[in-house]
Amino acid sequence: MNRIPFLKMHGLGNDFVVIDRRSGPARGLTLDARQIRRISDRRLGVGCDQFILIDPAEGDPLAAGGADAVMRIHNADGGEVEACGNATRCVGFLLMAETGLARATIATAAGHLLASADSEGTAAGLITVDMGPARLDWQQIPLSGPADTLHLDGVSEGPLTDPVAVNVGNPHVVFFVDDAEAVDLERLGPPLEHHPAFPRRTNVEVAHRIGPDRIRMRVWERGVGITAACGTGACAAAIAAIRRGLTGRTVQVVLDGGPLSITWTDDNRVLMSGPVATSFEGTLDPSLLA
Numbered sequence: 220m221n222r223i224p225f226l227k228m229h230g231l232g233n234d235f236v237v238i239d240r241r242s243g244p245a246r247g248l249t250l251d252a253r254q255i256r257r258i259s260d261r262r263l264g265v266g267c268d269q270f271i272l273i274d275p276a277e278g279d280p281l282a283a284g285g286a287d288a289v290m291r292i293h294n295a296d297g298g299e300v301e302a303c304g305n306a307t308r309c310v311g312f313l314l315m316a317e318t319g320l321a322r323a324t325i326a327t328a329a330g331h332l333l334a335s336a337d338s339e340g341t342a343a344g345l346i347t348v349d350m351g352p353a354r355l356d357w358q359q360i361p362l363s364g365p366a367d368t369l370h371l372d373g374v375s376e377g378p379l380t381d382p383v384a385v386n387v388g389n390p391h392v393v394f395f396v397d398d399a400e401a402v403d404l405e406r407l408g409p410p411l412e413h414h415p416a417f418p419r420r421t422n423v424e425v426a427h428r429i430g431p432d433r434i435r436m437r438v439w440e441r442g443v444g445i446t447a448a449c450g451t452g453a454c455a456a457a458i459a460a461i462r463r464g465l466t467g468r469t470v471q472v473v474l475d476g477g478p479l480s481i482t483w484t485d486d487n488r489v490l491m492s493g494p495v496a497t498s499f500e501g502t503l504d505p506s507l508l509a
């Protein structure tokens with residue numbers, strides 16, 4: 220069996236195994252949830268928060284209307300999900316490096332996302348992605364029934380109450396607290412991720428304001444646990460802060476892994492800027508695919 224090449228990349232420490240199925244030994248490779256869990260395992264496999272597949276745009280229904288490539292996203296638990304902000308920046312960086320252009324369109328289950336960089340940005344690995352619109356209606360989160368997403372009743376855990384629900388391609392619930400560092404996310408994250416209000420489960424953010432347009436945020440990711448950064452989580456927390464009147468429309472979100480800049484435009488586009496990095500490349504031992 221041919222060994223399958225992979226790249227290990229990250230955005231602020233939110234890390235990915237990236238496999239390019241457009242050509243070479245990975246072309247046509249299919250993997251089930253058990254194999255993805257094994258590859259994502261930090262002791263038995265390569266280790267990552269999300270497992271990312273890059274597919275050709277040609278003939279893929281997700282790429283209808285035109286895109287440079289398709290990105291499919293799996294959490295470390297093997298489940299396929301709609302969106303990943305940090306991985307979108309990483310894949311955008313790879314596609315722009317291939318073409319030498321400063322823009323790339325990536326088709327995802329959450330829609331077509333435009334990644335861009337100025338020439339200086341490309342060299343430094345600083346990439347912006349238009350993550351599309353913020354979805355604020357209860358059906359779009361989705362929630363299990365009608366509710367005010369700006370003050371979501373009935374979803375609380377310990378000291379965490381009165382959250383904001385936002386969908387940025389994937390579901391998020393954001394709690395504003397006095398001190399995000401002090402929240403026991405390891406304990407409070409799991410019951411909130413699986414709370415019956417969220418039929419597709421949810422990502423969970425805790426945040427507090429640290430300046431006029433700055434918030435500190437920590438995340439419990441659906442299908443993973445605590446991660447160093449979550450791009451869509453940063454978008455969700457920024458939108459929640461803006462909706463609550465805590466900040467202006469451009470917000471620096473400081474995560475465990477560092478800062479992301481988020482802008483929510485007047486025409487409801489969510490723009491996220493931050494760094495990407497490649498850690499190493501390798502090939503998967505065939506035993507991981509057994």
Ligand SMILES: N[C@@H](CCC[C@H](N)C(=O)O)C(=O)O
Pocket residue numbers: 233268269294300301302303304305306389390422440441442443446448449450451452
């Ligand atoms: N780390 C990501 C989000 C990945 C998906 C998320 N865990 C989910 O289940 O929706 C990001 O950078 O956005």
